[in-house]
Amino acid sequence: MVRDINDQGLEERVLESEGIVAVAFLDFCSIPCDHFRPELTAVSESMDGKMEFYRIDVTENPTITDELGVQAVPTLLVFKDGEEIARYEGPYSREALGERLTTLMAGKPPAK
Helix, strand or coil: CEEECCHHHHHHHHHCCCCEEEEEEECCCCHHHHHHHHHHHHHHHHCCCCCEEEEEECCCCHHHHHHCCCCCCCEEEEEECCEEEEEEECCCCHHHHHHHHHHHHCCCCCCC
């Protein structure tokens, strides 16, 4: 399940968390983001319980978007124990995204 989050929630649930957390930065009026959302949902459901998934609206949360250097949408940031370990820009397919996240969960370096 992908949960909505804002900049305050990001601090509490992601930057201060333990384990692996993925945060999708989306513009809800963007066609690439419209295509990416179902892919992200499918991956989150297939990895249920293995990691947390959140999404944040860049239009409503510009401060944290800028602080984290997000310049394109969709962008998926992956954090481990509150530290960014990977960044994926663009609307990845569920297969490609699933492979990248599985690699990260196995403790391997992120794929490009």
